[in-house]
Amino acid sequence: MSTSVGGYSVSASGLTLRYGPVTALAGVSLGLRRGVTGLLGPNGAGKTTLLRTLATGLVPDSGDLTVLGHDPRTASGRLAIRRRVGYLPQNSGLHPNFTVFEFVDYVAILKEFDDRRRRHAEVRRVLATVGLDDQRGKKIKSLSGGTRQRVAVAMALVGDPDLLILDEPTVGLDPEQRLRFRELIAELGEGRAVLVSTHQIEDVLMLCQHVLVLERGQVRFEGRPAELAAVAAGRVWTSTSRTAGALASWRTATGRYRHIGDPPADAELAEPSVEDGYLLLVEQMSNGRAER
Numbered sequence: 199m200s201t202s203v204g205g206y207s208v209s210a211s212g213l214t215l216r217y218g219p220v221t222a223l224a225g226v227s228l229g230l231r232r233g234v235t236g237l238l239g240p241n242g243a244g245k246t247t248l249l250r251t252l253a254t255g256l257v258p259d260s261g262d263l264t265v266l267g268h269d270p271r272t273a274s275g276r277l278a279i280r281r282r283v284g285y286l287p288q289n290s291g292l293h294p295n296f297t298v299f300e301f302v303d304y305v306a307i308l309k310e311f312d313d314r315r316r317r318h319a320e321v322r323r324v325l326a327t328v329g330l331d332d333q334r335g336k337k338i339k340s341l342s343g344g345t346r347q348r349v350a351v352a353m354a355l356v357g358d359p360d361l362l363i364l365d366e367p368t369v370g371l372d373p374e375q376r377l378r379f380r381e382l383i384a385e386l387g388e389g390r391a392v393l394v395s396t397h398q399i400e401d402v403l404m405l406c407q408h409v410l411v412l413e414r415g416q417v418r419f420e421g422r423p424a425e426l427a428a429v430a431a432g433r434v435w436t437s438t439s440r441t442a443g444a445l446a447s448w449r450t451a452t453g454r455y456r457h458i459g460d461p462p463a464d465a466e467l468a469e470p471s472v473e474d475g476y477l478l479l480v481e482q483m484s485n486g487r488a489e490r
């Protein structure tokens with residue numbers, strides 16, 4: 199059972215966080231429900247900082263944050279959250295000489311599974327969930343990138359968390375591994391809130407019910423993928439050549455150019471995609487800054 203306030207597993211309002219002179223979160227407000235939410239944003243937008251903050255690894259300078267009904271500003275709140283949150287950091291360090299079982303068992307010890315039999319049962323459960331029962335005895339250094347990512351997810355799943363936070367989990371996977379990994383994440387989102395940061399629009403299309411766009415430490419969009427596509431309605435057109443004045447233009451596989459921005463009067467409008475909506479938001483933001 200998820201602990202939530204008003205249906206939200208996470209609710210944040212006006213979160214700010216600075217690293218010295220750098221403002222990484224500049225007033226983030228969001229609500230996270232059950233299901234898979236994709237977190238998109240350009241490099242340096244603050245995605246990792248936000249995920250670490252939700253996992254209680256960083257303390258915001260100001261703003262309100264409730265995670266699974268607890269306040270991370272108090273020691274008891276942080277402990278309660280850590281017990282119910284699974285966090286997969288970017289480039290999570292897996293010890294190469296451990297076997298799969300040994301590594302996940304070690305994580306279970308850190309997560310306070312003191313009774314050996316209960317702990318081993320939990321390790322077997324999470325390895326079965328990620329489809330690694332038959333790889334338990336293998337050393338981590340012998341595994342493919344996709345299988346290592348499964349071990350990392352197994353680690354995050356110890357204790358059956360109500361909130362799963364995954365920082366760029368599909369990076370470095372080949373297309374087939376990525377597909378299988380998305381299926382796994384989609385399954386995990388059926389009973390809990392999952393927040394996944396990614397640079398892959400396809401991840402959002404294939405597995406997310408909700409999407410957040412972060413840019414310069416602020417949430418620029420919060421909604422469903424189809425609503426993100428709709429942001430670009432009437433702002434996408436195609437032509438046989440480059441067009442001056444578009445916010446972004448690129449040549450597509452058909453040989454035609456696709457543009458986003460303010461279309462000319464005779465433009466051939468196209469159906470907007472989620473990627474168009476995302477690019478339009480990000481380009482508008484950076485253009486707005488350039489014009490100031």
Ligand SMILES: Nc1ncnc2c1ncn2[C@@H]1O[C@H](COP(=O)(O)OP(=O)(O)OP(=O)(O)O)[C@@H](O)[C@H]1O
Nearest residue numbers: 217220221222239240241242243244245246247248
């Ligand atoms: N430990 C740190 N000390 C100082 N500045 C930092 C630190 N960590 C991040 N930053 C800065 O904070 C901002 C947000 O960084 P963050 O890593 O959260 O972005 P991101 O969206 O995850 O980026 P990426 O997609 O490249 O991983 C950036 O300007 C970054 O340079």
